[in-house]
Amino acid sequence: xxxxxxxxxxxxxxxxxxxxxCTVSGLSLTSNSVSWIRQPPGKGLEWMGVIWxxxxxxxxxxxxxxLSISRDTSKSQVFLKMNSLQTEDxxxxxxxxxxxxxxxxxxxxxxxxxxx
Amino acid sequence: xxxxxxxxSSLAVSAGETVTINCKSSQSLLYSGNQKNYLAWYQxxxxxxxxxxxxxxxxxxxGVPDRFIGSGSGTDFTLTISSVQAxxxxxxxxxxxxxxxxxxxxxxxxxxx
Numbered sequence: 638x639x640x641x642x643x644x645x646x647x648x649x650x651x652x653x654x655x656x657x658x659c660t661v662s663g664l665s666l667t668s669n670s671v672s673w674i675r676q677p678p679g680k681g682l683e684w685m686g687v688i689w690x691x692x693x694x695x696x697x698x699x700x701x702x703x704l705s706i707s708r709d710t711s712k713s714q715v716f717l718k719m720n721s722l723q724t725e726d727x728x729x730x731x732x733x734x735x736x737x738x739x740x741x742x743x744x745x746x747x748x749x750x751x752x753x
Numbered sequence: 754x755x756x757x758x759x760x761x762s763s764l765a766v767s768a769g770e771t772v773t774i775n776c777k778s779s780q781s782l783l784y785s786g787n788q789k790n791y792l793a794w795y796q797x798x799x800x801x802x803x804x805x806x807x808x809x810x811x812x813x814x815x816g817v818p819d820r821f822i823g824s825g826s827g828t829d830f831t832l833t834i835s836s837v838q839a840x841x842x843x844x845x846x847x848x849x850x851x852x853x854x855x856x857x858x859x860x861x862x863x864x865x866x
Contacts, residue, residue, distance in 0.1 A: 672855075682803065682846060684855040697854040698754075731802055738850035739793040741814065743802035 639663040641671070641732050641744035648750050649722050655749060659715040659732030666690070666708050670735035671715045673706060675728040676746075683728075687735055688715055722751045755779050755849050759858035765866040766837050774832040774861045776847035781827045782810075784851065791851035794823055794832045797860075798843045806845075807832065839865070 645657035659671060666688075673685040686696035688706045696704050705718045715732060727750050733740035756779040766772050782791045790810035795803040805814045807823035810830055822833045834841055842865055847858040 681859045682848075682857040684853075684857070687853075695853050699854070733802075737808070738791065738855065739805065739808050739848060740795075740803070741805045743804075746802055 639734065639742045641734065641742055643730060643732050643744045643747040645730070645747050645749065647748060648752060649726075650753050651723055651751055653722055654718060654720045655722050655726070657717040657730055657732075657747060657749075659717070659744060661713045661715070661732075661734075664734065666710045666713060666715065671708075672733050672735050672740060673715075673717050674731045674733055674740070674743075675726075676731070677725070677728045685717070685719075689735075724751050727751045754854055755782075755852060755856050757847055757849055757856050757858040759845075759847060759861050761861060762859065763862040763864060765864045767866045768837060768839060770837050771833065771835045772837055772863065774834075774845050774847075774863075776825075776830040776832070776858050778828045778830075778849055778851075780851075782830075782849050782851045783827050790826050790830070791849055792823075792825070792830050793848045793850065794821075795846045795848065796841075796843045797846065803846065834863075837863070 640662045642660050670689045672687040686706050703720050708715045729746040731746045732744045734742040758777045760775045792810040794807040797803040811823040820835045824831050844860045844862045846860050
């Protein structure tokens with residue numbers, strides 16, 4: 638069955654770079670697209686960006702200058718890198734499969750705290 | 754960006770009641786090329802990731818109980834939950850996928866009265 642699982646550091650210092658990995662199973666990244674979505678504690682959902690099945694990317698303009706999404710299809714992994722982290726980037730980060738631009742499978746999420 | 758406005762922000766209900774959650778978009782989500790509304794609904798329970806309930810405004814995801822009904826078109830959409838059960842207590846989000854950045858409503862928290 639389709640599964641996605643996020644991994645990465647739980648704590649990042651301000652101004653540093655966040656690196657997260659989404660490992661997928663039960664689907665091929667060459668025929669499926671994956672988005673990153675985040676949720677600050679007690680708040681709503683923010684779509685961050687997507688890597689399409691063809692390897693192209695789209696980003697939320699609000700964070701585009703700080704964000705990069707890439708993948709390794711041989712390892713079934715999608716990567717998120719975001720630089721210049723601030724306290725407002727503290728959030729649960731989810732990866733999710735895009736199906737016709739909505740999200741049908743989600744990972745469990747990884748909590749990232751930005752603090753010194 | 755398309756702004757999604759949900760109402761109410763919270764709702765206290767008793768088991769067995771029917772509830773309605775509203776979602777309004779700042780521009781039409783109806784694509785004339787296929788006459789589809791690019792609107793989805795999700796349910797998020799505490800400590801869990803969101804779960805897809807409805808897409809194309811009214812198509813129920815596989816396995817979702819038929820008491821969840823999505824309706825609406827253009828800029829105004831509704832999620833109706835008939836005969837609410839205790840397991841339905843959660844936060845519900847609408848999401849537009851008409852254009853990037855995909856955006857979500859702020860959520861409606863369904864609580865027990």
